[in-house]
Every structure is written in C-alpha cells, then in structure tokens.
Amino acid sequence: MTDAVATDTRIGLATEGLRKSFGGVTAVDGASVQFHHGKVNALIGPNGSGKTTFFNCVTGMIKPDAGRATYLGDDITGKASHKIARAGIGRSFQLCRVFPRMTVMENMLVAVRSTGLRHLARPARSDADVDRARELLARVGIDHLERSEARDISYGQQKLLELAGVLMGDPETIMLDEPAGGVNPALIDRIATLVRDLNAEGKTFLIVEHNMDLVMSLSDHVVVFDRGRQICEGPPSVVQSDPRVLEAYLGI
C-alpha cells in the first residue's frame, strides 16, 4: 500500500532546512518537509512545535532566516504573501480571520483575481464574480448571510466564510490552520466533507490540526513536527504507532 502511494507521488510544497527564530526562541529549526501534491496532507505536533510559524514562513507572512521553500519545483522562499497566493496557495488563519466590517459578499469579492490596471477600475460586483461567490457560499452553506456584516455572524459561520473566501481565489493548494478549532462537532463533519469533496476535485490540502480523529480519518499523508522540525512522516496508520510520535506527544 505505502509503495503504491510512493510511486505516483508528486511533491507539491516542500522545504529544505527552513529556519526561523524569534529572539532566543527557534520556532522552526531546519525543517525539511515534503508534501504530496493532490493529496490531503496533515501537519501535526505538540503545542509550540512550530507548525504555525512554519505555515507563516511558507506563505510569506514572515520571512524565514534560512532555508528554502519550493512549490512544484519553483522557489517561493521569502516571496510576498500575495505572490504566493497568486502562485496557487491559499490559506486560512488559526484564529479565523475575516474582514469584520465588510459584508459576507464583500469578503468573498476581495479574493477575486485582479491583475492589471484595467481590472482595477471595473466595478467590484461583476455578475460573474457575484454568481461564483454565491455558488461557493451555498457550497459551504452560508449563502443566506450574503448581506450580513462578517462581524455579525457566528464564529462557525465565519470559519466557513474564511474557507469560502480562500476558495474564491481558486488556489490549487489550500492550507488550513486548525479548521476544526473552536467549532461544534456537526460543523467539523461539514468541514471534513468539504475537504474530502474538494480533494476529489483535485485540490491539495495541507492541514494543521489537533483533532486526531479528524487528522487520521481525513489525511493521506501525515507529517509530525517537534521542536521546529520533522520527526516522522507517512500514512496515518504508520505515524500513529511510531514511537517518536508518542514520545513527542506524551513525553514517554
């Protein structure tokens, strides 16, 4: 089984010796990781193991001190985050971030690709974009909230809005930072179904998550972090029983 996966694996996002320190704390310490393109990848590890910092380094939110990040072979190290977004990597944030004083529909329209000056002058509400936004909102199940301001909808709905907003940019790879954090079990199911469906349509996922049931049921490939670097990788079944993982999590 693992061999079969290995032979048709294409590497999407990858890093080599990625390093980032904040003062005396080295959050990411020479991480060399490879994620499988077209699959659902999970990045797990105990609190403070550097997962979110790794995310931020890869998506251009912060600049790494050393090392390299590549996407499908192209160097994306230290690129500005809007360029990485345009290269096809969309992301969500750990504590869900939406534009609070804009309506749900306006939130969606931010992610519309608009390169070049002639696009800038166009009305934001082109019919095609609005239709696409409605479609995606309906897909995550919040199309009835279109006119509400994002700050007025519930946390769970904001999470769905954030996901729909990321989808609006039509990224190939979607990075989700704790998609199940702080949401009710029914909503976790809905998010899991969405991830599965989107993956079946060809989207690659990279998910940081603490909910182990979700990680193990959803992902094809799991990378385990501890102290800022990869300690283990493989399919969920292999990772689950790895002694290094148990040690990192439980300190045994």
Added chain:
Amino acid sequence: MRSVSRAVGLLVLAVAVLAFPSLAPDPFILSVGVVIMSYAVLATSWNFVGGFTGYISLGHASYSGLGAYATALLVIHTSLNPWVAMLLGGLVVAALAVPIGIASLRVRGASFVIVSIAMVLILLLVFQSWGEFTGGSNGLRVPRPFDESVLRPEQHERFFYLHAALLAVALLAWWAIDRSRFGTGLKAIREDEDKAQSLGVPTFNYKLTAFVISAFFTALGGGLYALWFGFLDPIFQFSILVGSYMVLMSLLGGIRSLFGPLLGAVIVGYAVEFFKNQYGDTQFHLVAMGLLLGLVVLFMPDGIIPALSSLLNRFRPQAASIREVSAGDLAEQRRTASAATSTDDESTDRLSEGAQR
C-alpha cells in the same frame, strides 16, 4: 426605493450648494462658505487614504501646503495660466508623494501617524528657512487669477463654485473607487492587511496608489486655496492643526461614507469660524474642537452618517440569521430526507448555529 431617495438627496445637496452664494446675506458669510468648501475638499481628499485604507495621516497639510506653494511659485516665476499652474502643482505633489508614500507606508498604526506628523514639521522648517525661494516667515503673496475689476464678493462667489466643482470631482473619484475592485482591496487592507495580502491583494501597491491619489487632490485643494486667499505663510500652510481638522471632519461625518467628510467639514468648519468670530482673541476654538473630537470618538466612533443610517435600519425588516424556509421547501426537504439521511444533520447543524448567536 433606496436609489430614488439617494437621487433626491443628491439633488437637494447640489441645489443647496449652488444656491448658497445668492442666499448668503453678506460677503463675510460667503467667505466662510468658501473656507468650508475648502475644508470639504481637503477632508474628502484625505479620505482616499484614511477612509479606504484606515491609515490615519495627521500630516496631510504637507500636501495641501506643497500644492499651495507649488501653485503660487509657478504663477510667480513662470507665465503659466494660474489654473494650469494649479493642475501642474497637483501633479508635482503627486509625484513627490510616491517616494514619501514608499517610505511612510512601510509602517502601520501609530508609527504611520508619527511619520506623517514628522513630514509636515520638516516641511514647515524647510519652507520657513528657505526664505529666498518660499518667502520664508514673511509669507508669499500670490497674484490673483481674476482681473482687478472683479470685486471681493464676486471673487468669493467664483471661488465658492470652483471649490464646489473640485469637490464634485473628488467625490466622483471616491465613489468610483468605492465600487471598484481596487476599492474592495483597499477596504480589505483597512480591515486586515495581512489577511488581504494572503488572499492575493498586492497591498503595498494598492495603498501607495490611494496615497498618491489622495495627495493629488489635497494639493489641488491647497492650490485653489492659495489662489483665493492670495497669501501663504508656512506656519499656517504646514500646520498640524490643518491636518487634524481633516481627520476630525472625516471622523465626525464618517470615514466609510462618501459624504462623511463633507458633512464633517460643514459642521466643524462652521464651528471653527463661529468660535473664531465670537472668541477671536482666545484659543477657545481649539478647546471646543478638542471637546468635539472627544465626544465623537466616545459616542459616535463611526461618525454621524453611519450612526444615523443604523438608526434608520432599525425600522427596516431584519435579515434572518437562520435560513428562511417556505412550507413547500420544507415538504421537499422531508421527501429527500427519507431518501438520504444527510439532510438531517444539516438542519440540526443550522439550529445549533442559530442558538450560538
């Protein structure tokens, strides 16, 4: 319905502005009208940066002052037509705003505010010290664009309409940006700049563009003022107070609204002139302004226009947070539910989300 009331509102506003000079009882009131219009131009121009991106510049007098001096110096030293000089002055300032913007938009929040104040103080010192070119603290007399035969009241009237025309252009530009993709990107920067960038918005270029547009209109406002007032002194041109007025007016009216800065300018401009007239020898008008700013921030943080419109919205039907389902839809759902069980999860989920609120 909404668009009709908006059109009527616009019409009333336009008529009020156009009729003001003939309604004004004396030239003094007319000149106050010109001052208020000038403030309205400056505040609306400021709002291209402040309203869209949320970057609060307290030093926007830099651009009105530069525009004023650029216009005046061009009129004095070249044989250019004053109106061409004013436009050229605006373009020069817009070009200067590019490097200034590149330097100052790298920092956010309080740091940006401080950089903008530093800018206006630097310009004040430069224009005071460089006397042979700028006239220094003695001031600079600006030749009038109209013939000697045009008397004061007539001058005021012409400049009132000129300011109104410039204001209309600035408002039109703001409106066009507001509904464009560019505007959506700028507003996203105001809400959460990093998030906007992560969605692919080239945030730096966006805010720089807004900054340059703002500087351009502010400079035109300064240039027009220079041609009207006819005398420039660095201490009044590069004054933090003028920049603060732009901020106060915009905040008071509402920085998210097209007409917010205009409304704020009418209220604050009138108040300033009133207090100056009544208590001219004291600094009481400053105390009153400070008090007004405090009240606005405490009780109407979004400004008058949003406060009023949210009051009106209370009388409108409320949007439902839970999807509204008709009896027919419900029957259809029940039918499909018997076929597939997943619909069941969906509805309980919606209920729980509703309960969370």
